Amino acid sequence: MAVIKSNYAVEEGIYQMEVAWTGDVRPGQFFMLRAWDRDPLLSRPISVHDYDAESGTLSFLYQVKGKGTKLMSELGPMDAIQLDGPHGNGFPDVKSNLVVVGGGMGIAPLLYAVRDFKAKHKRKKVRVYLGYSFESYGVEPFNDVADDVIVNIGGIITEKVEVKRGETVFGCGPNVMMRALADAVPPKHPVYLSLEKRMACGMGVCLGCSVKTVDGNKQVCADGPVFERDELIWEGGL
Amino acid sequence: MSGALLTNFAGVPFKNPVIAASGTFGFGRQFEKIYDLSKIGGLCTKGLTLEPRPGNTGERLWETPAGLLNSIGLENPGVDAFIENEWPHLADIDTVTIPNVGGSDLDSYVQAVSKFNDLPVKLIELNISCPNVKCGGMAFGMDPDQAYAVTKAVVDESAHPVMAKLTPNAPDLTGVARACEEAGAAGLSLINTIQGMAVDVDRRRIVFDNVYAGLSGPAVKPIALRMVHQVVHAVSIPVMALGGISDWRDALEFIMIGAQCVQVGTMNFVDTTVLPDIVDGLETYCTKHGIQNLDDVRGIL
Ligand SMILES: Cc1cc2nc3c(=O)[nH]c(=O)nc-3n(C[C@H](O)[C@H](O)[C@H](O)COP(=O)(O)OP(=O)(O)OC[C@H]3O[C@@H](n4cnc5c(N)ncnc54)[C@H](O)[C@@H]3O)c2cc1C
Ligand SMILES: Cc1cc2nc3c(=O)[nH]c(=O)nc-3n(C[C@H](O)[C@H](O)[C@H](O)COP(=O)(O)O)c2cc1C
Ligand code: FES
Numbered sequence: 296m297a298v299i300k301s302n303y304a305v306e307e308g309i310y311q312m313e314v315a316w317t318g319d320v321r322p323g324q325f326f327m328l329r330a331w332d333r334d335p336l337l338s339r340p341i342s343v344h345d346y347d348a349e350s351g352t353l354s355f356l357y358q359v360k361g362k363g364t365k366l367m368s369e370l371g372p373m374d375a376i377q378l379d380g381p382h383g384n385g386f387p388d389v390k391s392n393l394v395v396v397g398g399g400m401g402i403a404p405l406l407y408a409v410r411d412f413k414a415k416h417k418r419k420k421v422r423v424y425l426g427y428s429f430e431s432y433g434v435e436p437f438n439d440v441a442d443d444v445i446v447n448i449g450g451i452i453t454e455k456v457e458v459k460r461g462e463t464v465f466g467c468g469p470n471v472m473m474r475a476l477a478d479a480v481p482p483k484h485p486v487y488l489s490l491e492k493r494m495a496c497g498m499g500v501c502l503g504c505s506v507k508t509v510d511g512n513k514q515v516c517a518d519g520p521v522f523e524r525d526e527l528i529w530e531g532g533l
Numbered sequence: 534m535s536g537a538l539l540t541n542f543a544g545v546p547f548k549n550p551v552i553a554a555s556g557t558f559g560f561g562r563q564f565e566k567i568y569d570l571s572k573i574g575g576l577c578t579k580g581l582t583l584e585p586r587p588g589n590t591g592e593r594l595w596e597t598p599a600g601l602l603n604s605i606g607l608e609n610p611g612v613d614a615f616i617e618n619e620w621p622h623l624a625d626i627d628t629v630t631i632p633n634v635g636g637s638d639l640d641s642y643v644q645a646v647s648k649f650n651d652l653p654v655k656l657i658e659l660n661i662s663c664p665n666v667k668c669g670g671m672a673f674g675m676d677p678d679q680a681y682a683v684t685k686a687v688v689d690e691s692a693h694p695v696m697a698k699l700t701p702n703a704p705d706l707t708g709v710a711r712a713c714e715e716a717g718a719a720g721l722s723l724i725n726t727i728q729g730m731a732v733d734v735d736r737r738r739i740v741f742d743n744v745y746a747g748l749s750g751p752a753v754k755p756i757a758l759r760m761v762h763q764v765v766h767a768v769s770i771p772v773m774a775l776g777g778i779s780d781w782r783d784a785l786e787f788i789m790i791g792a793q794c795v796q797v798g799t800m801n802f803v804d805t806t807v808l809p810d811i812v813d814g815l816e817t818y819c820t821k822h823g824i825q826n827l828d829d830v831r832g833i834l
Contacts, residue, residue, distance in 0.1 A: 333779070336750055336803055337596050379805070493594040495601060496802040500559035502579070502608045503594035505587075512587055512608060517563075530590075 321385030398468025426452025554798030575629030591742030600752030662700030662725035684716035694719035765791035781814025
């Protein structure tokens with residue numbers, strides 16, 4: 296059980312929650328969250344949006360979709376929440392310049408990815424593309440850490456993305472967008488994509504979140520959620 | 534530990550009757566990081582087939598009120614890879630590992646089970662009840678004659694006792710149970726998942742590529758209880774009961790109607806320490822009520 300420090304709407308239906316937590320966590324990893332007893336039955340996978348080791352604050356950015364996230368949105372400071380994790384592999388530590396592409400709620404894990412990268416490689420550049428269908432949210436903190444932030448509303452973000460020499464790409468968004476990004480970036484650039492699948496266990500035992508890769512099936516929860524583009528076999532939309 | 538939970542199942546001693554259900558525990562490795570597996574009575578492995586299987590395409594999970602629909606389709610590395618990579622590790626753990634074996638035809642069942650003949654396995658769970666594979670699986674558990682045929686063929690070739698895992702989807706469940714007993718099964722386990730389906734109204738389509746999927750979790754418990762009750766009265770071999778068990782009280786319900794052991798599946802996803810918690814809960818119950826052994830309450834109803 297962890298204690299909530301704050302939980303507020305950043306936009307209609309989009310919430311940010313800060314939780315007291317200390318430990319090792321990589322960008323791109325996620326937690327299985329629950330703040331209820333048995334209804335709904337399963338815990339909800341939510342990515343780490345930001346982490347401040349000094350103050351022991353873990354942030355989540357989440358969209359109210361259904362019952363679970365609705366219940367989460369109703370919590371306040373000092374309420375308890377169960378965090379199981381961190382799970383998954385997270386984004387790799389890369390040494391080139393970085394291009395980060397987020398679609399909708401896919402921006403959630405990318406803030407910590409950018410912050411962590413900049414902390415490790417002060418002289419390297421990060422350019423961030425954020426694509427939204429209707430309204431933008433969560434952009435401000437990216438402006439603080441990235442060298443360049445391009446926001447696009449209502450278009451297809453992957454058409455705007457430019458990748459230059461020596462840049463590596465990180466992406467997170469709906470799986471269709473991940474595929475479009477995989478197709479759009481020239482083969483010479485490494486592309487790391489964070490995928491989404493429905494999850495029951497979040498730790499590699501139920502095999503509910505398998506994806507096809509060149510090395511056979513892998514689990515998004517345990518082997519991912521981040522995969523290198525060339526690993527993935529995009530069959531049947533993943 | 535008082536010894537109140539010591540349980541004999543078809544001649545196999547279990548330190549307690551609380552066992553992880555197939556497909557919800559992997560091969561134990563992930564749970565080993567959470568608690569000491571020697572705390573639980575045993576574990577059933579993910580369903581194993583002669584050849585590796587990639588499992589089903591499309592959506593594999595869908596949550597329902599108090600339940601879970603799954604369409605995994607027996608994704609597994611195959612018996613050989615299991616024996617090479619997982620068995621040596623599991624054999625070192627002080628708990629009973631029960632390989633859960635599936636097949637697509639009689640011969641593939643027999644061959645898969647025979648691969649365990651030279652290993653010190655104590656019990657095999659024969660999966661004739663998976664609703665999520667196109668050929669084999671549940672087809673064998675739907676009809677007493679088929680169930681008899683596959684169980685007999687496997688029992689004749691197996692060096693170890695065989696427990697047949699039954700499907701709640703069989704029109705004549707007790708008929709299938711009796712057929713397995715006659716064929717030489719040492720015990721039975723039930724229930725596997727109940728066939729269900731789901732519709733995604735946003736995408737306007739049936740959720741699962743296979744159309745039907747298997748329902749499990751607390752939602753199915755009353756049905757499982759009724760079926761276990763029917764089966765324990767129909768056969769004289771022991772029964773491992775499962776279906777919706779989420780705490781020690783649920784476990785006791787099944788034991789009081791005659792189950793020798795219980796398995797817990799879906800709840801492992803919800804509460805990763807549910808199995809050792811049930812062991813503790815049963816132990817405390819026995820102490821509190823002065824019960825020397827669970828046999829004192831087993832089958833009293
Ligand atoms: C690795 C990972 C990280 C995620 N990170 C975030 C995040 O940082 N912020 C955020 O807002 N959302 C994130 N999601 C999606 C989030 O898990 C779902 O939106 C949420 O579970 C919906 O739950 P609900 O009860 O509100 O909705 P319901 O529709 O009631 O959920 C029903 C079931 O569907 C599952 N589900 C629904 N949508 C999704 C989805 N898109 N992906 C996976 N399972 C889903 C739920 O977990 C639940 O089992 C992430 C998903 C994954 C797999
Ligand atoms: C994700 C998942 C995978 C399963 N895989 C198998 C399997 O490989 N073999 C098998 O015999 N049963 C399998 N089952 C069925 C369970 O072992 C169990 O019979 C069923 O879930 C009912 O128990 P529960 O309500 O406690 O989950 C699976 C169930 C789930 C939820
Ligand atoms: S969610 Fe269970 S294996 Fe990934």
